[in-house]
Amino acid sequence: ERSGLSLALNTARGGLRILETLGVVGRQGLGWALGDRPPVPALLRTTFESLGTTYIKLGQFIASSPSIFPEEYVEEFQRCLDRTPPLPFHYIRETIESELGDSLETLYQFVDPKPLASASIAQVHAAKLKNGQDVVIKVQRPGVKNVLLTDFNFLYFAARITERLAPGLSRSAISGVIEELQAGMLEECDFIKEAGNLKAFNVFLRDTGNSQAIAPEPVMSHTTGKVLTMERFFGVPLTDMNVLKKYTDDPAGTLISALNTWFSSLMLCDFFHADVHAG
Incomplete structure (x- = not known):
């Protein structure tokens, strides 16, 4: 019964997400038709931001691929790297307290309500532990995993249809690329794994005698699958x-x-x- 209820809930959420996606695209299209016509790169970027996690990640791919995309698109999508619209702080507080099982004031000496950065999967805030250590807290956006699954399943379905309608495109394996992106992004939702990678990377640097680089150490007492607290680095x-x-x-x-x-x-x-x- 529980698995049936879970399936029903996930199906309902998926359906709502598809309706939300169609609604965003429809609003942007209507605005264009009524004369609100910013440059196409800016219109596409704001549409991606409105669509959320998955599309912001695709925007980051555009920003990081100047050899593939025109310069004006690469420059516009630079805003998707760490300057996406931030979540209100009450979402951040609720997630941290729910994940770590205590009040924010008990867990940290200080948490800055203004984010250092906001991107596709998570938002980052400066903080201090009770012992005075400077840290940053990476907090996962609510419902990210379900959104990723729904969006990528939708994109995969659309890619398969496109490949069937235009057989020449199948050589580029669009659907295969989408599958790889989905798998990679779902892994990014596991902050325990990310904390393990931080530790492993510092071991790798020590083992290879690399004294020119270092990774921040995670604070495991303040880390879960959706909240990652780590040593803060100050830099440019x-x-x-x-x-x-x-x-x-x-x-x-x-x-x-x-x-x-x-x-x-x-x-x-x-x-x-x-x-x-x-x-």
């Missing part, structure tokens, strides 16, 4: 050369160290970062 984007020069006498060497670390992880580590964003 590698893409902002003028700011970077204030922190190092050798910005080029810093960039080279970052690239060497990534390539060594690609060759020698059990896993590597396959979704590298600018900065």
